[in-house]
Amino acid sequence: MEFLKDIFNYLLSRKKWWLAPVIIVLLLIGFIVVLGGGSAVAPFIYSIF
Amino acid sequence: MNKGIKQGMTILGISAYYHDSAAAIVKNGEIIAAVQEERFSRIKHDAAFPLRSCEYCLKTAQISIDELDAVVFYDKPFLKFERLIESYYRFAPRGLPSFLKAIPVWLREKLFLKRIIRKKLAEIEAFDPQKLQLLFTEHHLSHAASAFFASPFEAAAILTIDGVGEWATASLGIGKGKEITIIKELHFPHSPGLLYSAFTYFLGFKVNGGEYKLMGLAPYGDAHSDRVKRFISLIYEKLIDLKPDGSLWLNQQYFDYVTGLRMIKAGKWEMLFGFARRIPETAIEQVHCDLAFAIQKVLEDIVLGMVKEIKRITGLDNLCMAGGVALNCVANGKIVQKAIFKKLFIQPAAGDAGGALGAALAAYHIYGGQARKISTGSDKMKGTYLGPDFSKTVLRNWLDRQKLSYVYFEHFDELCGAVSTALADGKIVGWFQGRMEYGPRALGNRSILGDPRNPKMQSIINQKIKNREHFRPFAPAVLAGEAGDYFELEDNNSPYMLLVTKINEEQRIMQKTTPSNLSLKERLAIRRSALPAITHVDYSARIQTVHETSNPKFFQLLRAFKEKTGYGVLINTSFNIRNEPIVCSPEDAYHCFIKTGMDLLVMDQFVLKKHKNEWNF
Numbered sequence: 114m115e116f117l118k119d120i121f122n123y124l125l126s127r128k129k130w131w132l133a134p135v136i137i138v139l140l141l142i143g144f145i146v147v148l149g150g151g152s153a154v155a156p157f158i159y160s161i162f
Numbered sequence: 163m164n165k166g167i168k169q170g171m172t173i174l175g176i177s178a179y180y181h182d183s184a185a186a187i188v189k190n191g192e193i194i195a196a197v198q199e200e201r202f203s204r205i206k207h208d209a210a211f212p213l214r215s216c217e218y219c220l221k222t223a224q225i226s227i228d229e230l231d232a233v234v235f236y237d238k239p240f241l242k243f244e245r246l247i248e249s250y251y252r253f254a255p256r257g258l259p260s261f262l263k264a265i266p267v268w269l270r271e272k273l274f275l276k277r278i279i280r281k282k283l284a285e286i287e288a289f290d291p292q293k294l295q296l297l298f299t300e301h302h303l304s305h306a307a308s309a310f311f312a313s314p315f316e317a318a319a320i321l322t323i324d325g326v327g328e329w330a331t332a333s334l335g336i337g338k339g340k341e342i343t344i345i346k347e348l349h350f351p352h353s354p355g356l357l358y359s360a361f362t363y364f365l366g367f368k369v370n371g372g373e374y375k376l377m378g379l380a381p382y383g384d385a386h387s388d389r390v391k392r393f394i395s396l397i398y399e400k401l402i403d404l405k406p407d408g409s410l411w412l413n414q415q416y417f418d419y420v421t422g423l424r425m426i427k428a429g430k431w432e433m434l435f436g437f438a439r440r441i442p443e444t445a446i447e448q449v450h451c452d453l454a455f456a457i458q459k460v461l462e463d464i465v466l467g468m469v470k471e472i473k474r475i476t477g478l479d480n481l482c483m484a485g486g487v488a489l490n491c492v493a494n495g496k497i498v499q500k501a502i503f504k505k506l507f508i509q510p511a512a513g514d515a516g517g518a519l520g521a522a523l524a525a526y527h528i529y530g531g532q533a534r535k536i537s538t539g540s541d542k543m544k545g546t547y548l549g550p551d552f553s554k555t556v557l558r559n560w561l562d563r564q565k566l567s568y569v570y571f572e573h574f575d576e577l578c579g580a581v582s583t584a585l586a587d588g589k590i591v592g593w594f595q596g597r598m599e600y601g602p603r604a605l606g607n608r609s610i611l612g613d614p615r616n617p618k619m620q621s622i623i624n625q626k627i628k629n630r631e632h633f634r635p636f637a638p639a640v641l642a643g644e645a646g647d648y649f650e651l652e653d654n655n656s657p658y659m660l661l662v663t664k665i666n667e668e669q670r671i672m673q674k675t676t677p678s679n680l681s682l683k684e685r686l687a688i689r690r691s692a693l694p695a696i697t698h699v700d701y702s703a704r705i706q707t708v709h710e711t712s713n714p715k716f717f718q719l720l721r722a723f724k725e726k727t728g729y730g731v732l733i734n735t736s737f738n739i740r741n742e743p744i745v746c747s748p749e750d751a752y753h754c755f756i757k758t759g760m761d762l763l764v765m766d767q768f769v770l771k772k773h774k775n776e777w778n779f
Contacts, residue, residue: 116276123241142269
């Protein structure tokens with residue numbers, strides 16, 4: 114939560130809203146990759162890439 | 163940064179995750195401790211979280227994490243991430259391989275620094291994470307604060323130049339009392355530091371460390387040759403557009419650091435300069451020296467342009483500098499020579515390690531609103547002696563535990579007499595005293611010393627101990643009041659070995675032109691002064707003035723050497739071997755002593771001899 118709050122504050126102060134989707138997508142990919150390391154999610158990642 | 167916390171604060175500053183991680187602690191405005199992690203981990207330029215440095219700082223300040231008013235990181239990770247994303251977006255899809263390499267590191271740790279810092283600090287001791295105030299300063303503000311708040315000036319112009327922070331690669335600012343205002347910034351990818359690093363790479367040295375070698379190579383260039391003139395013209399015509407205010411634009415067609423995994427597009431550089439990139443550790447030829455000379459000259463033009471601009475804007479008499487480029491002692495010497503400012507203070511830990519201290523000082527004065535106490539004439543760096551020290555009891559116990567034979571001198575003056583005799587006899591001495599230095603230079607507490615009058619001493623220390631590039635002379639440490647007797651140094655003041663200046667004309671042995679068919683080693687071996695081991699081929703030297711107030715023991719040794727030889731000057735090179743950090747503990751010092759050809763190891767007043775039958779003391 115703290116991280117999301119910090120990101121929001123940063124976007125607000127820098128007025129760089131166009132970065133929000135980029136960061137969200139990257140974080141989602143990162144999350145999937147971390148989860149997918151040798152787990153049941155691996156086939157899902159394989160099918161995406 | 164905006165509002166205050168309370169009167170009297172203790173702040174822990176941290177720099178990490180790029181190169182030279184470090185920690186520093188400031189208590190009620192006083193710098194209590196500061197140290198680089200490499201000294202503990204023994205990994206040169208260690209970038210890991212400075213856990214042991216933090217632990218050391220807290221212990222020295224006798225404070226728990228819960229009692230800290232704030233922990234400050236030296237740059238803003240989100241801003242840096244913004245620069246990364248925007249740069250890749252701008253050049254897409256060109257930077258995909260580099261992007262795929264960089265992003266996982268950011269997603270794993272760099273974006274989550276708050277969590278990581280708390281987790282790492284918890285390895286030192288338990289604390290209340292809700293209570294911990296975590297702050298982030300901008301990279302160049304950290305550099306500016308490390309220079310201005312540590313300086314002896316009430317008001318000063320501030321110039322910071324490095325590779326890159328978040329967006330800024332250089333900044334011009336003004337410091338007054340407890341405030342710093344940044345007036346102008348130069349932004350990535352246009353960077354004086356990265357330009358110099360690009361040449362460092364092209365000439366076969368390591369980026370982030372080899373820049374010193376490039377600077378040391380430059381004097382071998384033939385200043386009056388057509389080739390040097392052509393190289394300088396090519397740099398100005400094809401690589402950079404330098405504006406009168408020192409700002410510059412780098413032609414990205416020749417560089418690869420924004421999106422690639424290398425500094426430059428080597429093929430284009432080879433076409434431009436007419437020779438191939440030098441493979442590291444291969445022979446250095448005249449063409450390499452000439453290009454080193456050219457880029458050093460261009461860097462000096464850039465730095466002097468910025469210095470003139472900040473003088474024009476502020477009209478102040480004092481200048482403070484920090485950032486990696488402020489470690490270019492030759493350019494610093496030119497600033498002094500031009501006398502654009504009356505007084506100059508350069509943060510001795512000018513690189514990223516100094517960012518930890520700058521972050522702590524910025525939080526203390528700017529965020530905390532704490533007033534500065536300025537003592538006229540002296541800076542706050544305590545001579546950089548801000549690292550670990552080892553008491554006589556600790557040293558004796560350690561030596562006894564190791565069953566090492568040693569001589570203990572009851573009186574320090576007797577020790578100085580014996581050591582200066584050994585030095586004058588051509589012996590090499592490891593000198594380990596008091597608190598370790600903060601920053602890249604050894605300034606007489608973790609130093610290897612030798613006799614600068616000895617024409618062979620440069621190659622002896624190189625062969626027996628340092629194993630470093632044969633073309634670099636060593637630096638002199640000189641009694642502060644007598645620096646003017648040997649060097650062209652008007653105010654006798656260069657305590658942090660950050661200025662290069664010329665040997666006095668009376669001390670010079672003038673040589674006619676040096677045959678260019680000689681190797682660099684042979685050219686350096688030609689005797690150019692009464693102090694050949696510290697005299698470069700252009701009669702320059704990188705000077706440390708030793709002051710009785712900041713280092714009385716080293717001062718006393720120099721005085722003893724002067725009584726013996728007539729010269730109050732010694733070779734002072736850092737106590738380490740190539741590719742290792744400077745020694746920190748007695749164990750490190752002893753291992754370095756044993757592994758190398760050092761003759762004596764002096765730790766406090768304990769003396770260890772390599773050859774037992776030498777010197778009956």
